[in-house]
Amino acid sequence: MKKIALGLTTVALSLSAAISHAGDVEVLHYWTSGGEAASVEVLKQEMVSAGHNWRDFAVAGGGGESAMTVLKSRAIAGNPPTAAQIKGPTIQEWGDLGFLSNLDSVAKAGNWDSLLPDVVSNAMKYEGHYVAAPVNVHRVNWMWANPEVFKKAGASIPTTWEQFIVEAKKIKAAGFTPLAHGGQAWQDATLFESIAMAQGSKFYNDAFVELSEQTLRSDEMISVFDTFKQLRDLVDPGFSGRDWNIATSMVINGDAAIQIMGDWAKGEFTAAGKQPGIDYVCYPAPGTSGSFSFNIDFLAMFNVKEAGQQAAQQDLARLILEPKFQETFNLNKGSIPARLNMPRDQFDSCAHSSMDAFLASSSTGDLVPSMAHGMAANSMVQGAIYDVVTNFFNSPSMTSQEAVDKLARAIKASM
C-alpha cells in the first residue's frame, strides 16, 4: 500500500528543485480571521522572496467545511492544490488514498526528527514518511478574560468550574455577559472539551481517544454534562450562530468577561492592539492548569505534476520549519511554534506559559489531542460527538443522563 512517492523519485525531485527555481504554490486554507490572515501573509512573503509565486486560495468558514469541500472536489478532479490546511487524523486518510507527496528529503536536510516533538511529527507522517509541515501548536484549553470587567463586577478569576459558575453569576449580576460564546457546534464542543479535561487526562483520553463506552457512560461524564448545561445560562441571548472572533471582540470591547477558546483568540487581541496582562489576561480553562489540549495546523503537501510546482512545494515545506517563519507566524496567530528550542524573547507571557505547559505536560501524560478540533478521533466520531453536545447545550429539556446515553450510542454507531 505504498502509494506515496518514495525514495528515488524524491531524490530526483529535490534535484530538479535545485535546477528550476520559481514555481507556483497554490495554498488552500481557511485562515481568514484577522490574526490568521496576517499570519498567512508572512508565509506568502517568505515564498515570494524565495522566488516563487504564491496563489492564495482562501475559503472562509471557521471549521473549514467549505475548504474541505473544495479540497475533495479538487482532489477528485485530479487537480489538487500544492498544499492544503488539514488536520491530524485526516492526514492519514488522505495518505491512504495516495494523494500526499513525500517530504522526507526536506525533513532529512532540515533535521525534522530532532526539531519536532514526537506528538507533532507522528501526526504529520504517513507510514513513516513526512507528508505535511506543521505551522504551529495551538493550546485549546485557554480562558481569556477582560480584567476591567472582572474588576467592575467584583469577581475573581476562577480556577475550578464550580468557582467559575459562582464568579460568572456575579458578573451577570453586574450587567455584563459572563461568557462570550458563539452557538456553533465546534464552539460548543470546545467548551465541552475544556470541562471534560477538568476530570483528568485519563478520563479525557478514555472518553475521546479510546472511546471507551464505560467512561462515556460514567458518572464523571454526567457531571461534565451537568456543568456544561449550567453554562448555557451564562451566555447572552444573541449567541446563536455567532462566529468565534465576534465572541472574542465582545471580550475585547468589555461587553463580556470571559471566553473559553483556543489561543487563536489571542491573535484577535493582538490584531486589535491589546496587551496581555494589561488589556486582557490568559489563564488555563478552569481545572486544566497542568493539561494541554493540542490542535496543530498542518499544511499537507499534495502530489502535483509540474516540476516547478514540486520544487516550490519542497521549498514551502522547508520555509515553514524555518525559525524565522515559525516565530513570525505564531506571533500573529497566537499559537506557539511547532519546533522546539526556539528563542522565546519575542513571545508574550501567554505564549510562554503555553510553551512551558507543552513541555511539562508531554512528560506527565497530560498532553492530550483536542476532540473539538479533530485531533483525537476521525471526522465521523467527531461529528457524532458534536451532534450530541450541541443538541444538549441547546435543548432545555434534555437531561445529562439522556445526553450520556445518546453520546455512547452515537459514538458506537459511527465507529
Place this chain on the structure above:
Amino acid sequence: MVGLFVFPCSDSFYSEVFIMKSQNSLRPTSVQRKPKQTLADWMPKIVMAPTFIVTVVCMYGYMVWTGILSFTSSRMLPSYNFVGFDQYERLFNNDRWIVALSNLGVFGGLFIVICLFLGVVLAIFLDQKIRAEGAIRTIYLYPMAISFIVTGTAWKWLLNPTNGLEKLVVDMGFEDFKFDWLINPDMVVYCLVIAAVWQASGFVMALFLAGLRGVDGDLIKAAHLDGASTFTTYRRIILPSLKPVFFSALVILSHIAIKSFDLVAALTNGGPGYSSDLPANFMYAHTFTRSQIGLGSASAMVMLGCVLAILVPYLYSELRGKRHE
C-alpha cells in the same frame, strides 16, 4: 461556513404554467411528414444531442452513481465496498436525520401554505388598478433576485433577539415584547419559514398576477352583468380559472422547500443544536464535512424519492392528459 445555493427552484414553474396552457391549445399530436431523408431530418436530433448527452451523463449517470454509493461503506472518498441497506438503516436510526425530515414537513407545509395565501391575496390586491403598481410589484419581487449569501447577515440581525426586531420593538416602548425564535430549538424552524416566505412569496404573487391578467375579460363582464359582486366574481369565476397556476405554484414551492439549503446555511447553520437542520444540509454535512459519503448518498436518495413522489403523479397526469386530447 455560510452556505450556498441559490434557489435552484423554479425551473419547473414556467413549465407548469405553460404546460397548462398548452393543453388548451389545439394542436394535432401526430404529425404526418415523411419527405425524403435529408440533413434537415437529422438536424433536430443533432441539435438535441449535446443536451441529451449531458442529461444522461450529468443527471442520470450521477444519480445512479449516488444510488450505488448509498449501498457502499464509502467514507472520505467513494469506494465500492457494498454493505447492502446498512446506510439506510443508520440513516433512519440517526436522530439528526429524523429532525431534518420532520423539519422539512413543518417548514415545507407552512412555507407552501403561507406563500400561496400571500401570493393570491397580494396578486388580487395589486390587480385593483393600483397606482405605482410597477414599483410595488418590483418591491415584492426583488427578494427573488438576491441570494441568502447576500441577505444572510441582515436576516440574522433581524431575527437576533439582542439587536434585531426584538430590540427594535422594545425600544419603541413595548418592553415585554419577545422574539427569540432564532435561539429557541422549538421555534427556530419558523424563522426559516419567515425568511423563505419573504424570498418566494413575491414570486408566487407574480405568477398569480400573470394568471389574473390572463383571465378572459368577457367572463368577468358577464358575471358583473349578472349582478355578481366583486367578491363573488373572484370566488366563483376568477379563482377557479387560476387552478392551473395554483397547481404549478404548489409544485414549484414543494421543490423549493425540498431543495432549501442556502437558507439554513446562512441563517442558522442548523442550530441551535441541530434543531433547524433540513435534509439538504444534512446531506452536505455528512458527505463533505464528516466523510460519510455512503450515509450522505443514502440521504440524497431519500430526498430524490421525495421529489419523485411529488413529480411522478404530476408528470403522469400531464402526459396522460395530453394523450386524451
Place this chain on the structure above:
Amino acid sequence: MSNQTIKQPSKVLNNVLRIALYTVLLTMAAIYLMPFVVMLLTSLKDVEEIRSGTLLSLPSTLGFESWQKAWSSACTGSSCEGISPYFLNSFQIVLPAVAISTLLGALNGYVISLWKFKGSDLFFAALLIGCFIPFQVILLPMARTLGWLGIANTTTGLVFVHVVYGVAFTTLFFRNFYQSIPEELVKAARLDGAGFFTIFYRIILPVSIPIIVVTVIWQFTQIWNDFLFGVAFSGFDTQPVTVALNNLVNTSFGGKEYNVDMAAAIIAALPTLAVYVLAGKYFVRGLTAGAVKG
C-alpha cells in the same frame, strides 16, 4: 381587466376600502424592503454608529468609504483587493453561461415542440425530472468529469457546469412557450423549402422575445447568485463574487466591519437587482404572454 367599474357600492365605502387596500399593500412593501433597508443603512454608517444605534437608525453622515473599501481594498483572506476582481470573474462566468444555455434551450425547445421525433416527449419528461436533483449530489462526480475534460478549476469549467444544469431549465421555458405555435406553420415553411435553421431564425426567433427575456433574467439571477458550484469548482483566481463575499464577511481584523460587509453584499447583489428593477416589467410581461395568452 379589473372590475370596480360596473358594480359600485357607495362611494364612501369604496374609498375606505381603497385606503385599506393601499395600507395593506404598502405595509407589505415595507416588510419586503426591511432586510435590504437594514443592509443599506448599515453600509452607510461607521462602526461606532452601528454599535450604538439600532438597526433602523439613520446614519448621521452620508459616507461611502465602506463602499469604496468593499470594492477595492477590503481583505478576503490574505489578498486585499476588495471584491472588484471577483466581480469581473462573475461576469466572465455568467455572460457565456447565460448565452449558451439560452441558445441551447431555445433550440431544444424548438425541436421538442415543433420537430417532434420518437422519444422526444419522453426525453422532455426525463429532463424535467433531472433538474430536480439536489445539486449537492453532483459535486463529486462533476469534479471528476471536469478533471477528465481538463477544465477543472477554470472559468470554462464553471461555464460548463452552469450550462449543463441550466439547460434543463431553459429548455423547459422555451418548450412551453413554443407549444402554442401551430405546427402547421413549420410544415408550411418546410414545403416552401425552408430548412431547420432558416425556420428557427426567420419565424421562431422573432416571436420569442418575451420568453428570451424571461429566460435570460432567470438564468442571469441563478448563475450570478450561485455559491455551491462557485466554491467547489473555481480555482484561486476564478472565484465568483459570491464566494469572495463569503470570504470577505468571514475575514475580520479585531472587530467586524459590518458596514464594509454590508456594502460588499449590496455590491454583489447589484447586477441581479438592476436586472430585476430595470427588466422586471418585461419579466412579468413575458410571464403573462407565455403563461396565459400565448
